[in-house]
Amino acid sequence: MSLVLPSELVVDRFLPTVRTMLAERLAQRGMTQEEIAANLGVTQAAVSKYVSGDGGGDDRFRDDPETTATVDRIADGLSSGEMDGYDALAELLSLVRSLEDRGPICELHEEEMPALRGLGCDLCVRGLDPDVRAERDVLANVRTAARTIASTPGMAAFVPNVGTNVGMALPDASDGTDVAAIPGRIYAMSGRIEIPANPEFGASQHVATAILAATAIDPDRRGAINVATDDALLEAGRARGIDPLEFDADYEDRGAHLLNRFDDRGEVPRLAYHRGAFGIEPATYVFGSTGADAAALLEELLEDAT
Structure with a gap:
């Protein structure tokens, strides 16, 4: 993975655009090219290029409302004398921080480093915050689990009509926003498994409810997958020493019901199912320490069942 710093994009893409925008606006406000050059810290030849429309720039910033508003504010302040270079610099630094927080700079950074996409990247805002690292690890794990599901032979036959999903909770998860899953669920189409998007936190209430019930009993059971209930799959589990837990399908509060069933068992089983x-639809949950762990078990069970 090539390493591109966000600051490189600020220098190469953001600053040239903003300088061009400022030069255009200062000229419109009656400043001479010499005065504009002094304010922007560039040569008069550069200002002439900016004002003539040859300065280039990135339309992503030109069209950004926050950038436009900041440039107009700086142009008004410099041309009226109400703002000096220090004030203008403070405005620009504040703008850069804002655009790095899921703004155009962040968008450009993900284009330059595609591996960052889908990670909920907060590098510029929170740096090496351990919470961010934990989020990245969970999202990466769910992506791995989804790829395992997509490549598992025979998986399409075990996807319910409503779709399947794989999820994983953060340590000490308290609600569905702490569980990452695939938005829109995973579907079988023409015998193939379709993964519609990268994982996101809060993307699946269904699988999150099961995972949160599991972690309330066993904090180490943080991953789960839902599939269609199938006797061959359950038998494959029993052959591996797993005692599947049956629970009721018709309930008002699925989370509370699962929690009670797990509590009665005294543990969270690797397989829990209902008959519909x-x-x-009849559904089976495959639980694991992580999403990838649950996917690996499912792959083994399907190999035995088919």
């Missing part, structure tokens, strides 16, 4: 009810 009116309007409810």
Whole structure:
């Protein structure tokens, strides 16, 4: 993975655009090219290029409302004398910090480093915050699990009509926003597994409910996958020494019901299933320490079952 610093994009893409925008606006406000050059810290020849429209720049910044508003504010302040170079610099630094926080600079950074996409990257805002590292690790784990599911032979036959999903919770997760899953669920189409998007936190209430019930009993059971209930799959589990737990499909609060069933068992089983009810498809949850762990177990069980 090539390393591109966000600051490089600020220098190469943001500053040339903002200088051009400022030069254009200062000229419109009656400043001479010499005065503009002095304010921007560039040569008069550069200002002439900016004002003539040859300065180039990135439309992503030109069209950004926050950038436009800041440039107009600086141009007004410099041309009226109400703002000096220090004030203008403070405005620009504040703008850069804002644009790095999921703004155009962040967007450009993800284009330059595609590996950052889908990680919920907060590098510029929070740096090496351990919480960010934990989020990155969970998102990466769910991506790995999704790839395992997509490449598992015979998986399409075990995807419910409503789709399947794989999720993983952060340590000490308290609600669904602490569980990462695939937005829109995973579907089988023409015998293939379709992964519609990169994982996100809060993307699946269904699988998150099961995972949160599991972590309440066993904090180390942080991953789960839902698939269609199938006797061959359950038998494959029993052959591996797993005792599947059956629970009711027709319930008002699935999370509370699962929590009670796990508590009665005294543990979170690797497999928990129900046989369905009116309007409810039969479903089986495969649990693991992580999303990838659950996917690996599912892959083994399907190999034995098919």
